[in-house]
Amino acid sequence: MGYAIAEAAIASGHDVTLISGPANLKPPERAHFVAVTTSEEMFAGVQSAVADCDVFVMCAAVADYRPAKISPQKIKKENAGRTLELVPTRDILSAIAHAPRSFLVIGFAAETNDVEENAQKKLRAKNCDMIVANDVSRAETGMETDENEVEIFFRNGERKKIPRASKKIIARELVKIISNTREKSLTKKS
Ligand code: C5P
Secondary structure (H helix, E strand, O other), rough: OHHHHHHHHHHOOOOEEEEOOOOOOOOOOOOEEEOOOOHHHHHHHHHHHHHOOOOEEEEOOOOOOEEOOOOOOOOOOOOOOOOEEEOOOOOOHHHHHOOOOEEEEEEEEEOOOOOHHHHHHHHHHHHOOOOEEOOOOOOOOOOOOOOEEEEEEEEEOOEEEEEEEEEEHHHHHHHHHHHHHHHHHHHHHH
Protein backbone atom coordinates (compact mmCIF):
# COMPACT_ATOMS: atom_id res chain seq x y z
CA MET A 1 0.00 0.00 0.00
CA GLY A 2 2.91 2.36 0.80
CA TYR A 3 4.42 1.92 -2.64
CA ALA A 4 1.03 2.50 -4.29
CA ILE A 5 0.51 5.71 -2.26
CA ALA A 6 4.01 6.94 -3.15
CA GLU A 7 3.30 6.28 -6.84
CA ALA A 8 -0.08 8.05 -6.70
CA ALA A 9 1.37 11.06 -4.85
CA ILE A 10 4.17 11.42 -7.42
CA ALA A 11 1.63 11.14 -10.26
CA SER A 12 -0.29 14.07 -8.79
CA GLY A 13 2.83 16.21 -8.60
CA HIS A 14 4.04 15.74 -5.03
CA ASP A 15 7.61 15.36 -3.90
CA VAL A 16 7.81 11.97 -2.16
CA THR A 17 10.23 10.27 0.21
CA LEU A 18 9.52 6.54 0.52
CA ILE A 19 11.05 4.88 3.58
CA SER A 20 10.67 1.14 3.31
CA GLY A 21 11.64 -2.06 5.01
CA PRO A 22 12.60 -5.05 2.83
CA ALA A 23 9.94 -5.47 0.11
CA ASN A 24 9.74 -7.32 -3.13
CA LEU A 25 8.72 -4.20 -5.04
CA LYS A 26 10.49 -1.68 -7.20
CA PRO A 27 10.40 1.81 -5.68
CA PRO A 28 8.90 4.50 -7.94
CA GLU A 29 11.69 6.12 -9.96
CA ARG A 30 10.93 9.66 -8.87
CA ALA A 31 10.74 8.90 -5.13
CA HIS A 32 13.58 9.69 -2.74
CA PHE A 33 14.03 6.14 -1.53
CA VAL A 34 15.38 5.21 1.90
CA ALA A 35 15.87 1.48 2.57
CA VAL A 36 15.77 0.32 6.19
CA THR A 37 15.73 -3.02 7.98
CA THR A 38 14.97 -2.30 11.63
CA SER A 39 12.26 -0.26 13.32
CA GLU A 40 14.94 2.02 14.83
CA GLU A 41 16.35 2.70 11.34
CA MET A 42 12.83 3.44 10.13
CA PHE A 43 12.28 5.84 13.05
CA ALA A 44 15.54 7.67 12.26
CA GLY A 45 14.66 7.88 8.55
CA VAL A 46 11.17 9.16 9.28
CA GLN A 47 12.39 11.68 11.82
CA SER A 48 14.79 13.31 9.41
CA ALA A 49 12.31 13.27 6.50
CA VAL A 50 9.37 14.82 8.39
CA ALA A 51 11.37 17.90 9.35
CA ASP A 52 10.52 19.16 5.91
CA CYS A 53 7.15 17.66 4.93
CA ASP A 54 3.48 18.62 4.59
CA VAL A 55 2.07 15.13 5.07
CA PHE A 56 3.36 11.99 6.79
CA VAL A 57 1.66 8.72 5.83
CA MET A 58 2.64 5.78 8.03
CA CYS A 59 1.48 2.47 6.64
CA ALA A 60 4.43 0.17 7.32
CA ALA A 61 3.56 -2.97 9.26
CA VAL A 62 6.26 -2.47 11.88
CA ALA A 63 6.91 -5.35 14.27
CA ASP A 64 5.53 -4.54 17.73
CA TYR A 65 8.37 -6.43 19.48
CA ARG A 66 12.03 -7.17 18.90
CA PRO A 67 14.35 -9.65 20.64
CA ALA A 68 15.89 -8.20 23.82
CA LYS A 69 19.29 -9.71 22.92
CA ILE A 70 20.85 -10.52 19.59
CA SER A 71 23.31 -13.38 19.70
CA PRO A 72 26.55 -12.69 17.80
CA GLN A 73 26.88 -16.45 17.26
CA LYS A 74 24.57 -19.16 16.03
CA ILE A 75 22.30 -20.31 18.86
CA LYS A 76 22.86 -24.06 19.38
CA LYS A 77 19.90 -26.37 19.35
CA GLU A 78 19.02 -27.91 22.71
CA ASN A 79 16.52 -30.58 23.54
CA ALA A 80 14.62 -28.32 25.92
CA GLY A 81 12.34 -25.59 24.60
CA ARG A 82 13.61 -22.05 24.28
CA THR A 83 12.04 -18.81 25.38
CA LEU A 84 13.06 -15.61 23.65
CA GLU A 85 12.69 -12.38 25.57
CA LEU A 86 10.95 -9.72 23.49
CA VAL A 87 10.84 -6.01 24.19
CA PRO A 88 8.40 -3.53 22.60
CA THR A 89 9.65 -1.55 19.60
CA ARG A 90 9.14 2.21 19.53
CA ASP A 91 5.78 3.25 18.05
CA ILE A 92 7.02 5.45 15.20
CA LEU A 93 3.62 6.88 14.28
CA SER A 94 2.74 7.82 17.83
CA ALA A 95 6.16 9.35 18.58
CA ILE A 96 6.14 11.51 15.44
CA ALA A 97 2.48 12.52 15.78
CA HIS A 98 2.83 13.58 19.41
CA ALA A 99 5.89 15.77 18.83
CA PRO A 100 5.25 19.44 17.92
CA ARG A 101 4.40 19.49 14.22
CA SER A 102 2.77 21.44 11.41
CA PHE A 103 2.28 18.53 9.00
CA LEU A 104 -0.70 16.19 8.64
CA VAL A 105 -0.36 12.66 10.04
CA ILE A 106 -2.14 9.67 8.52
CA GLY A 107 -1.98 6.31 10.26
CA PHE A 108 -3.24 2.89 9.25
CA ALA A 109 -5.14 0.32 11.27
CA ALA A 110 -5.29 -3.27 10.06
CA GLU A 111 -7.93 -5.01 12.14
CA THR A 112 -9.44 -8.47 12.33
CA ASN A 113 -12.42 -7.46 14.54
CA ASP A 114 -14.24 -4.38 15.87
CA VAL A 115 -12.66 -2.38 13.05
CA GLU A 116 -14.35 0.95 13.77
CA GLU A 117 -13.87 0.87 17.52
CA ASN A 118 -10.20 -0.11 17.28
CA ALA A 119 -9.48 2.40 14.52
CA GLN A 120 -11.10 5.25 16.48
CA LYS A 121 -9.05 4.32 19.55
CA LYS A 122 -5.81 4.36 17.51
CA LEU A 123 -6.73 7.67 15.86
CA ARG A 124 -6.81 9.30 19.31
CA ALA A 125 -4.10 7.33 21.11
CA LYS A 126 -1.60 7.95 18.29
CA ASN A 127 -2.71 11.58 17.76
CA CYS A 128 -3.37 11.15 14.02
CA ASP A 129 -5.40 13.52 11.84
CA MET A 130 -6.77 10.59 9.86
CA ILE A 131 -6.65 6.83 10.21
CA VAL A 132 -7.19 4.40 7.34
CA ALA A 133 -8.81 1.21 8.60
CA ASN A 134 -9.13 -2.09 6.86
CA ASP A 135 -10.47 -5.47 7.82
CA VAL A 136 -7.65 -7.97 7.29
CA SER A 137 -9.69 -10.97 8.41
CA ARG A 138 -10.95 -11.27 4.82
CA ALA A 139 -8.62 -13.13 2.48
CA GLU A 140 -9.48 -11.08 -0.63
CA THR A 141 -8.51 -7.67 0.78
CA GLY A 142 -5.68 -6.37 2.97
CA MET A 143 -2.14 -7.63 3.25
CA GLU A 144 -0.33 -9.55 0.52
CA THR A 145 -3.18 -9.03 -1.96
CA ASP A 146 -3.64 -6.52 -4.79
CA GLU A 147 -7.04 -5.35 -3.59
CA ASN A 148 -8.20 -3.44 -0.60
CA GLU A 149 -11.31 -1.80 0.88
CA VAL A 150 -10.85 0.89 3.49
CA GLU A 151 -12.72 3.33 5.70
CA ILE A 152 -11.11 6.59 6.75
CA PHE A 153 -11.85 8.11 10.14
CA PHE A 154 -11.00 11.79 10.63
CA ARG A 155 -10.09 13.63 13.81
CA ASN A 156 -13.24 15.80 13.48
CA GLY A 157 -15.52 12.74 13.51
CA GLU A 158 -16.08 12.56 9.73
CA ARG A 159 -15.67 9.22 7.97
CA LYS A 160 -15.35 8.13 4.36
CA LYS A 161 -15.44 4.68 2.75
CA ILE A 162 -13.42 3.68 -0.29
CA PRO A 163 -15.11 0.56 -1.70
CA ARG A 164 -13.20 -2.53 -2.80
CA ALA A 165 -10.73 -1.73 -5.57
CA SER A 166 -7.14 -2.33 -6.61
CA LYS A 167 -4.55 -0.84 -4.24
CA LYS A 168 -3.58 1.50 -7.09
CA ILE A 169 -7.09 2.99 -7.22
CA ILE A 170 -7.41 3.10 -3.43
CA ALA A 171 -4.05 4.94 -3.30
CA ARG A 172 -5.24 7.53 -5.85
CA GLU A 173 -8.42 8.14 -3.85
CA LEU A 174 -6.41 8.42 -0.63
CA VAL A 175 -4.03 10.97 -2.14
CA LYS A 176 -7.03 13.07 -3.30
CA ILE A 177 -8.64 12.90 0.16
CA ILE A 178 -5.34 13.70 1.92
CA SER A 179 -4.67 16.67 -0.41
CA ASN A 180 -8.18 18.06 0.23
CA THR A 181 -7.77 17.64 3.99
CA ARG A 182 -4.38 19.38 3.88
CA GLU A 183 -5.83 22.27 1.88
CA LYS A 184 -8.74 22.62 4.31
CA SER A 185 -6.40 22.64 7.31
CA LEU A 186 -4.28 25.36 5.68
CA THR A 187 -7.36 27.47 4.90
CA LYS A 188 -8.53 27.12 8.51
CA LYS A 189 -5.16 28.33 9.84
CA SER A 190 -4.84 31.33 7.52
O1 C5P B 1 -1.15 -0.42 16.90
P1 C5P B 1 -1.02 -0.83 15.48
O2 C5P B 1 0.28 -1.48 15.14
O3 C5P B 1 -2.18 -1.60 14.93
O4 C5P B 1 -1.10 0.60 14.73
C1 C5P B 1 -0.96 0.70 13.37
C2 C5P B 1 -0.33 2.01 12.99
O5 C5P B 1 0.83 2.28 13.81
C3 C5P B 1 0.19 1.95 11.57
O6 C5P B 1 0.07 3.24 10.99
C4 C5P B 1 1.65 1.51 11.76
O7 C5P B 1 2.44 1.91 10.66
C5 C5P B 1 2.02 2.27 13.03
N1 C5P B 1 3.07 1.64 13.85
C6 C5P B 1 4.27 2.34 14.08
N2 C5P B 1 5.26 1.79 14.85
C7 C5P B 1 5.11 0.58 15.41
C8 C5P B 1 3.90 -0.15 15.19
C9 C5P B 1 2.91 0.42 14.41
O8 C5P B 1 4.42 3.44 13.56
N3 C5P B 1 6.10 0.07 16.16
